[in-house]
Amino acid sequence: MLTDTHLHLNRDEFAADLDEVLARAREAGVTRFLNVGYDLESSEASVALAERHPEILAAVGVHPHDALDLAGADGRLTSAGERVLERLEALAAHPRVVAVGEIGLDYFRDLSPRPAQHAAFRAQLVLADRVNLPVILHIRDAYAEAIAELTDHGLPARRGIMHAFAGDEEVARWGVERGFLLGIGGPVTYKTSLLPEVLTHVTPRDVVLETDAPWLPPVPHRGRRNEPSYLALTAARVAEVFGLNEADLAFQVRVNLERVLGMEVAP
Template sequence: MLIDTHSHIYSEEFTEDLDEVVQRAFENGVRKILLPNIDSSSVKKMLDLTDQYPQICYPLMGLHPTSVTEDYEEELELIEFWLKKRKFYGIGEIGIDLYWDKTFIHEQTEAFRKQLQLAKKYRLPVVVHVRDSFQEVFEVLESEAGEGLSGVFHSFTGTAEQARQVVGLGFKLGINGIVTFKNSGLDQVVANVDPSHILLETDAPYLTPVPFRGKRNESSYLIYVARKIAEIHQLPVAELARITTENAEKLFGI
């Protein structure tokens, strides 16, 4: 059994064949799919999918850093409204993204901090988005650490030293199709990370693994990520699946 700990299959890229996408995932051993939220515009589609497939899809609630603007506090109010209204399995995806635009770096930092506080309040793990912002993210995390704060660095592409820092804080590393890319160098980092610290993810519809790179990603392709990591660690795929599934079940309480 595999768990896709990060997938956006509720997005418009899957409007035409969503049922088939879920079926293919199931046929390829993916029994559970975690759905991180983006912002207020994505909540309904995400929850509709969760209600349609309650035994497979598990919702998270959060505000993505690239959706943070001057009105982020209104978005955070909506997030807490939903956290009070129904069950979620984590706060995500949240973090800081300085790749596209640094205009709202202050707002991103504050939104990240406040969502970490929500995670502690509701005793939920966090799914952290980091892009060109490892130091900024880590400083906020260290300042808010404690009170049972736990989570995963989604789509980890950092250095071996950064991986050690993440693990040292008690967080997991989310590894996806990038590990299959020939020149990513991520395989060398993953080789030095014990599988007990790894979660599998697709980030569908993005970051499609080899051999489908360049096409739309989907949760059924998680098997290619699992195979690559198993190869790196010289483990049977079934054993790698068992370890990472237990990691995900324990972290998210599923």
């Protein structure tokens, strides 16, 4: 039994066949889902999904791509942004919301001004501590900057998951030594991926599994919509990298997830 710790079932890509997608996932042994918000609307949709489906948990937050929803290009929170933060805080009190995310920095696509990204990130780190939840970090081409941000402003008390982990050995060590889990997704199955090598420097206690569906499908589904049933392919590859059988890996990642969420995740 596996939990997909990062996906976006609220997307239009799943509007037509969500029940079939969930049924296929169950058949593949993927029985729990953490649906992650990236703006206010998707955060509200995540909570609504969690209310309708007992196997879905929710995270609420604003992605760095949408940082202008919270802050201006000058790096200051806007009054509209303050209202979004208040709404996120209210959503975070919902019993099925288990994390603040996805939040962070994205210097790869740079879809919003960097000062806005930093301000949005900081404000939501503060929010996570205020509502006593772990964070789900989205960091792309900005590990040094994100580590500086996390170091300068204090690590989030409940830590969290470095989603779609794509750092090197040094970043992996930095994260796991501070109690973060590395979210490993479909890219670990790609021939050119550096992740298998990086994972040899951490242990099975340091990882959780995710699809990031509808994006980033594992081999052999590249170029198509990703869906949670494919998590089994990622799990098989990660088990192989660690030299574990799949049942032992599944047990270990469940223990890891329960540690960071501070709750039981029933199979």
